[in-house]
Amino acid sequence: MREVKKAADALGLQIHVVNASTSSEINAAFATISRERDEALFVAPDAFFNSRRVQLVTLATRDRIPTAYSTRDYVEVGGLMSYGTNITDSFSQAGVYVGKILNGAKPADLPVIQSTKFEFVINLQTAKALGFDVPSGLLLAADEVIE
Numbered sequence: 001m002r003e004v005k006k007a008a009d010a011l012g013l014q015i016h017v018v019n020a021s022t023s024s025e026i027n028a029a030f031a032t033i034s035r036e037r038d039e040a041l042f043v044a045p046d047a048f049f050n051s052r053r054v055q056l057v058t059l060a061t062r063d064r065i066p067t068a069y070s071t072r073d074y075v076e077v078g079g080l081m082s083y084g085t086n087i088t089d090s091f092s093q094a095g096v097y098v099g100k101i102l103n104g105a106k107p108a109d110l111p112v113i114q115s116t117k118f119e120f121v122i123n124l125q126t127a128k129a130l131g132f133d134v135p136s137g138l139l140l141a142a143d144e145v146i147e
Contacts, residue, residue, distance in 0.1 A: 030063055040066045042067070043056055053069075053079070057077050061078060067081075069081070069082040070085075071087060072121045075121045076146070078123060079126065080126045080127060082121045084119070085115035086115070086119050089117040093113055097110060121146065124147045125147065
């Protein structure tokens, strides 16, 4: 969060951190976001949030909050956009690790590998529903555009 705050300061933006760990807290968080008139939302990568992605996307769309997510799963159920690691690539890397371990490698001897494949996905239907015109440069930068 320190790095996010530094980046926001450098861009002249204010951030408002809202935490939630239950479905009802997600509802309360959106009430706060709407009340505060926050202009955009980023949903951090989190297994619980991913399991509640339909709820999050529904509330963001209902409240007309442009929202970015960390994985394409959200965009596939109607979220506006995502930028994050390619999950298929991550699972493939995990499979390579398992293969090495099954072939006798010691887990402690294996290097830590970070994802190298990231993807940017935009849902044009959602953008239109929110009344946003997505700039052509952004569409060209996207790895996938859902129409």
